[in-house]
Amino acid sequence: MLNRHKVTENLPTQAADNATFTVVVSPVMSSASSVSILEADDVDGGDPCAYVRTQLSDYADDELNPSQARFVESHLSDCPKCAEMLNAIFQTDDLLLREWRDDSPLPSSLQRNRAIDNIIDALPPVPETQPIFSSKRRHARARWMRFSTGIAGCAAFFAMLYSSYRLGYEHALKRPYTASSPSALLSSETP
């Protein structure tokens, strides 16, 4: 579940908007990770408040890297306005959760069962399963298509070759006798 904590405790009494921000790194922290430490000067325009406010949503969701999280935590302990903004984020989240979870209850078991019956009744008698080709199967299918196209091409080529041969042969039979005519040669060889 979400990690929720309020940052109202141990806040300084005076706002520190214009203070120079540095990240205090404890020995434990520095030895715990090798992530480079984010300095206040590294942030855009040198305005830590503006930078931290863009990171608060990610911080609330534990989605910052350790270096960024340490920087935000350090800033929050010095800046009541940013800490207040983080609390506002948590409160907004709580309001949303209350609206979605508590104030919008789930249907009763009777309504739920009726809804499930309606779903089952709305289904077709047999699931509409579409044929699925796995990558290997799809590959085999493409290979077969290529192979069959090749075979068809070869068959067409040989058919054309044969038909041209037949045409030429019949044409030669119709021609008058010449020495070079294949039919004449054939007939001369026969007794």
Place this chain on the structure above:
Amino acid sequence: MMSLTPTDEKLVARTLAGDRNAFRTLVDRYYNIVYRLCRSIVRNAEDAEDATQEVFVRAHQALGQYAGRGAFGAWLRRLTVNHCLNRVQSAQAKASARGCSLELLAETLPASHSDDPEERLLRAEERNRIKTELEFLPPQQRAALALRLLDGLSYEEIADLMGVPVNSVRSWLHRGRARLREALQEVIEC
């Protein structure tokens, strides 16, 4: 110890073989999750019930495409989010902006949290305000917030589920919260 409860994958396989009871078990298992997700994205409870039913019917039709890739729950959530976003977008194209009427206010009164009528009215106003602001929130931001807050999914999981980069999820959550925080300043006790 061996578990007697069939896994989602086994139930899917049995459904594909024509076993309707297997699909019924799946619906029973995921009904609340799908309903809550629908409820957070669509306008009201009736729409959420309709959307839930449509999601399960669509899931049954598309079950052949699932084919055991990843967790069934994640696949179903993805289907739910996509279906609800489409539904909301088509509804937004049709519907005009709704005003805050007394009837609407009465409709939002909680069942019986408090006997004090003044407190109930205040609470109803607060809820009405939240509902109105949620309706104005872009559906993608609402869906991302619901997946984060209701299901506790990480940014990466939400991005995977919605088919968008992680930075889009980050941006939606940041903007959604900022917008709600500004709009609900009076409700938030700071």
